[in-house]
Amino acid sequence: MRRRQRIETVLRMAALTLLIGLTVGPFLWLLSTSLKGAGENIYAFPPSLLPQQPTLGNYVKVFESQPFGTYLRNSVVVALIAVTANLLLASLAAYPLARMDFRGRGFVFGVLLATMMVPFQLLMIPVYELALALGLHNTTLGLVLPHACTAFGIFFMRQAFLSVPRALEEVALIEGVGRPRIWWFVMLPLVRPSLATLAVFSFVAVWGDFLWPLIITDDPAHFTLPLGVNRLASTFSMDWRLVAAGAVFSIIPILVVFTFSQRYFIEGAMKGAVKG
Amino acid sequence: MTAGQRPWVPVLFLVPGCILITLVVIYPAIKALLLSFTDFNMITPAKAVGLANYVRLWADPFFWGALRNTLLYLAVVVPFLVVVPIFLALLVNRALPGLAFFRAALYLPVITSLVISALVWKWVYEEKGLLNHVLLATGITDQPVAFLTDPTNALFSVMAVTAWSGLGYYMVIYLAGLQAIPRHLYEVAEVEGVSRWQQTLHITIPLLKPQVALVAVMASIGAMKVFEEVYVMTQGGPLDSTKTLVFQLYESAFVDFEMGYAAAIGVVLFAITLALSLVNLRLLRSRGERG
Numbered sequence: 001m002r003r004r005q006r007i008e009t010v011l012r013m014a015a016l017t018l019l020i021g022l023t024v025g026p027f028l029w030l031l032s033t034s035l036k037g038a039g040e041n042i043y044a045f046p047p048s049l050l051p052q053q054p055t056l057g058n059y060v061k062v063f064e065s066q067p068f069g070t071y072l073r074n075s076v077v078v079a080l081i082a083v084t085a086n087l088l089l090a091s092l093a094a095y096p097l098a099r100m101d102f103r104g105r106g107f108v109f110g111v112l113l114a115t116m117m118v119p120f121q122l123l124m125i126p127v128y129e130l131a132l133a134l135g136l137h138n139t140t141l142g143l144v145l146p147h148a149c150t151a152f153g154i155f156f157m158r159q160a161f162l163s164v165p166r167a168l169e170e171v172a173l174i175e176g177v178g179r180p181r182i183w184w185f186v187m188l189p190l191v192r193p194s195l196a197t198l199a200v201f202s203f204v205a206v207w208g209d210f211l212w213p214l215i216i217t218d219d220p221a222h223f224t225l226p227l228g229v230n231r232l233a234s235t236f237s238m239d240w241r242l243v244a245a246g247a248v249f250s251i252i253p254i255l256v257v258f259t260f261s262q263r264y265f266i267e268g269a270m271k272g273a274v275k276g
Numbered sequence: 277m278t279a280g281q282r283p284w285v286p287v288l289f290l291v292p293g294c295i296l297i298t299l300v301v302i303y304p305a306i307k308a309l310l311l312s313f314t315d316f317n318m319i320t321p322a323k324a325v326g327l328a329n330y331v332r333l334w335a336d337p338f339f340w341g342a343l344r345n346t347l348l349y350l351a352v353v354v355p356f357l358v359v360v361p362i363f364l365a366l367l368v369n370r371a372l373p374g375l376a377f378f379r380a381a382l383y384l385p386v387i388t389s390l391v392i393s394a395l396v397w398k399w400v401y402e403e404k405g406l407l408n409h410v411l412l413a414t415g416i417t418d419q420p421v422a423f424l425t426d427p428t429n430a431l432f433s434v435m436a437v438t439a440w441s442g443l444g445y446y447m448v449i450y451l452a453g454l455q456a457i458p459r460h461l462y463e464v465a466e467v468e469g470v471s472r473w474q475q476t477l478h479i480t481i482p483l484l485k486p487q488v489a490l491v492a493v494m495a496s497i498g499a500m501k502v503f504e505e506v507y508v509m510t511q512g513g514p515l516d517s518t519k520t521l522v523f524q525l526y527e528s529a530f531v532d533f534e535m536g537y538a539a540a541i542g543v544v545l546f547a548i549t550l551a552l553s554l555v556n557l558r559l560l561r562s563r564g565e566r567g
């Protein structure tokens with residue numbers, strides 16, 4: 001019995017090692033390519049899996065030829081503003097939907113639910129037009145606009161508020177504490193894990209967004225990392241070392257975030273599906 | 277509890293978010309529908325053209341090509357993403373040394389932005405790239421495969437990247453389903469001497485049905501919207517063999533500036549995803565009632 005289990009464990013680990021070779025392998029190959037010097041043939045057969053003389057030269061070259069620092073800063077700023085706005089606006093709107101009786105609640109909820117079914121690709125032409133009219137072309141706010149408040153965020157936070165025991169809130173209400181203070185001092189602290197999950201969830205969405213930044217910016221000074229890397233790939237399509245360096249550089253930040261908040265990523269994916 | 281509540285209190289909470297959602301979803305949705313009946317091009321004022329855009333769509337071989345590619349995408353990618361992540365989830369469901377690491381490593385492609393994933397694979401797919409080296413060295417092929425430059429291969433090569441990026445996400449959804457299955461079912465089966473494989477087949481898989489349905493719908497909607505992979509790896513080529521609906525929409529709108537026509541493509545896209553979303557909603561509702 002125990003032996004059977006041990007064999008099973010070994011088999012599972014072997015299968016998993018093979019599988020993560022498929023998921024992580026391509027990234028490692030990218031990393032290796034980015035560290036290969038100009039003198040090394042990156043198309044060699046058989047391929048050299050490790051760089052013969054590892055060098056950071058490609059990274060230096062990428063930074064010299066492209067404003068990667070600016071791309072990084074833009075990505076970070078846009079993500080910070082968008083995530084903060086989404087957390088704030090979604091949890092504000094979600095509170096009455098979860099805990100107050102008012103006329104039209106069902107209607108508002110239904111409309112919000114309906115908006116989740118509209119693909120952004122249908123909306124992007126009018127949103128683009130609107131952003132131009134508001135003077136948001138090539139601006140940080142323009143990049144933030146479609147991410148600043150999501151219906152998904154509202155649903156997610158509503159679900160979180162629904163799970164808070166009513167008793168706590170009622171005590172505060174009887175004491176005569178106003179709703180805004182209850183929201184801030186009672187409700188929000190109690191749904192902190194959900195806020196973290198939503199933060200991570202929307203962070204991934206903004207950070208990886210490509211289509212909207214592609215439309216709303218054409219000035220590299222306002223590019224986010226995905227656009228920057230794409231620009232690098234079209235400028236230096238012949239030199240994969242540089243493209244690889246740019247790509248690796250742009251993965252690092254999200255990798256760091258992922259490492260430190262892994263459980264929220266997983267939770268976000270689970271709840272995103274279950275509670276959506 | 278809410279007796280005596282001032283009526284403007286909920287409104288105050290709702291207003292900021294609702295204004296934004298009205299601005300970036302509700303108003304644009306209506307506007308897009310209206311635009312699809314015009315010849316809007318961002319330069320001259322829009323003129324109503326009735327159903328002209330839809331008539332043109334109906335006769336446009338490029339549109340049909342893009343629709344065909346998108347449906348083919350659904351037909352290949354969705355079954356793969358419904359089935360394979362179940363096995364991944366089974367592999368990482370029970371205790372194992374390094375479990376957290378394995379889960380994270382399988383999830384890595386999900387957090388990577390699609391542009392980067394597409395670039396990584398473009399490099400792997402090169403004629404003298406890693407994948408061809410592996411295929412040649414193992415004797416699976418005797419000459420390099422033109423993954424992205426041959427019209428018969430390109431769409432499948434792009435599909436593989438979409439599938440690869442989604443595996444970890446759906447694995448996690450199945451994992452949630454697996455962990456909700458009561459343990460005692462397995463304990464009973466164990467006592468009865470039912471083999472592990474039989475347990476998986478007769479207990480686990482049937483109890484994952486809600487997740488299977490959910491993943492099918494989510495993966496379908498995702499496949500309808502494929503863009504980044506195509507944009508980065510092939511730009512719709514070679515010979516339009518990888519042009520998807522959204523790529524066609526993007527090109528019509530932001531390369532050809534035929535916004536009215538693009539809006540009509542968007543409406544078609546919406547109609548298809550709406551049908552898929554309604555199925556999704558139904559599933560969520562029925563699940564909510566039970567749990």
